[in-house]
Amino acid sequence: MKRLFAYILFYCLPLLALAQIQWPAGKKAAIMLTYDDGCHTQWDHVVPALNEHNFKGTFFLMGCYLTEQDIPQWRKVSEQGHELGNHTIYHACNDAKADTLSGHCRALNCYTVEEMLNEIKIMNGFLSAIDGKAQHSFAYPCGQHKAGGQDYGVPMIEQGICSFARMSDTEDLIASPSDLNPANIPAFTAFPGYKASQIIPFIDKVLEAGGAGVILFHGIGGDWVTVDTEEHQLMIDYLAAHSEIWVGTFSDVLSYIQQQK
Ligand SMILES: [Zn+2]
DSSP states (O other): OHHHHHHIIIIIHHHHHTOOOOOOTTOOEEEEEEEETTOTHHHHHTHHHHHHTTOOOEEEEOGGGOOTTHHHHHHHHHHTTOEEEEOOSSOOOTTOOBOTTTOOBOSGGGOOHHHHHHHHHHHHHHHHHHHOOSOOOEEOGGGOOEETTEEOHHHHHHTTSOSOEEOOSOOOOBOSGGGOOTTOBOOEEOOTTOOHHHHHHHHHHHHHHTOEEEEEEOOBSSSSSOBOHHHHHHHHHHHHTOTTEEEOOHHHHHHHHHTTO
16 A cells, blocks of 8 residues: 555656646747846847847836837837837836935835836836737846735736736746746846856756746846857857757747646
């Protein structure tokens, strides 16, 4: 009896809990490349590199950094099949300082959940004006999800304000459709000065699991939280050499997995 119980525990339960994701023909895993803050180096050093291999990336924009001149640029990025995502207007984090112009506190602890959700809705409107899309995905500024001490991610998803919300700073991946929590999508962060050799092991881990993984970048070859253009290109080359990996937008890959839940 004991042996039978051990058999069920070790062989059957993990199989039930970890049903594999069924990928489209020829694909065995997916990587979602995401780029934050609307850094301008992404136009020069990311979009052409993605386009060369028909890879689709996701760019999370923040309203306070968008200028009139940026809008045609981002519209062009969207027209090329990439995704524009919501990264709020003011990029409120726990450690943000007061707005120097208005004196208004932009730290997350100064917000209520309602204020945060309103800001995200306004940013959705900006994004729709640029890309014409009705629905957008989201990335938590600084990976922090509490406004005034209350979680704002779950109500944001439940109210249909955004479809999926990305965290940061974790090496977790989505190995099974049951792992998919739209309010808490894990992402591997490429920190400043990261080499391709520090990012590729994460890609290998995702491939080995037959799962889906998100990688988070900021500036490439400039701006902030910068990864060198050459190192980013080495990662792109690695992905291009593995045609069994689907490099798709955050929303496309996650929606595909969600249909299997
Ligand atoms: Zn950010």
